[in-house]
Amino acid sequence: MTAKVFSSLSRHRLVVADTVALIVFFTTTGLLNERFIAGMRWDQVLHARLLGAALMVPVGRPYGLWRDYVMRRAGVGRLSQIMWDSIALVTFQVPIYALIIAVNGAAGRGLWMGTLGATVMMLVLGRPYGAFLAIVRRMFGLPAAVEGAVRPMSLNS
Template identity: 70%
Template structure:
């Protein structure tokens, strides 16, 4: 009888992707909210708490989205940078805009914060992708993009 290769556990992938997203984007979120959007420290705290709560249900879907898009990337550095950035901006910027709007950013601050996040995510796409793959390695999972983990993994 042929056995299927051992697939990563679904919960392990969930915890790895969630850990990576919370660690990486709590730090970058604080920088953007305080120094680019001009939010008060109370608003930043509210945004980070809300952000952490929202990262839990979206981290794994983002990981799956990123893995799916990264299959289009070649092994070249520029291609991986481009596809990681596209994945991050297209998935996370709309969520981020809602978080800071709900946390008190409005008008020019909301626009600056959203544009600031979009620019940051363009530049942070590949560093975050590498960080995510590193966290996945720590959890004993394969990196994403080459052999994507599916919903039933």
């Protein structure tokens, strides 16, 4: 197999792995936040999770790229890994999450509490999600962190 074909296959597997990891992990945690923190009704939670899953499809790989990029700043220590994983997750996912629950009925105090709850959850879940993402990537035969594709797109690339 040529290097170009292998590289293309690896990129496709990264897209699938990153997307699957995001959908599985955050469908579960989003449901808990929406129902028990934001106080949304079950029908609102269902719609939010359906919209969330649809939005995670195009966001899965870009978040994987963002996380790999941010994690280059992390040191080898556990505290550094936890901090940078949490920073990556909060800065990328909280704005998207706030939009999802706002579109699906959260307003006023519920919107603020849901967004605050998501922020706290993302801070706490940053490292567990990072570890989960690494496991899913390995299940797809990929490295846990992808060095060759860790910088976000720019005008100069």
